[in-house]
Amino acid sequence: MERTVVRDGRARTLCFLKRLFGFPELRDGCTAAGFTAVTAYGEDGEPLRADHNRMVVIARR
Incomplete structure (x- = not known):
């Protein structure tokens, strides 16, 4: 993009x-x-579904 x-x-x-990562890529990178x-x-705080517009990822050690 320019x-x-x-x-x-x-x-x-x-x-x-601009690259948008899917959850499997983020999960694998975190692990x-x-x-x-x-x-x-x-x-909305509910488990991630395909119809959500935003994603919140929580990673714990």
């Missing part, structure tokens, strides 16, 4: 990548880092 910012008459172009219990919840 973004151009114009400030005080000067243009600056920034390139960046590889030494966390033993990894759980995910939706924005």
Whole structure:
């Protein structure tokens, strides 16, 4: 993705990548880092479902 910012008459172009991780990838990364219990919840505090818009991940050692 590319973004151009114009400030005080000067243009600056920034390139960046936006990646959204799914729960299996986050869980596997957390367990590889030494966390033993990894759980995910939706924005309403209920267990994560496909129709949730946000994900909250809790990892414990």
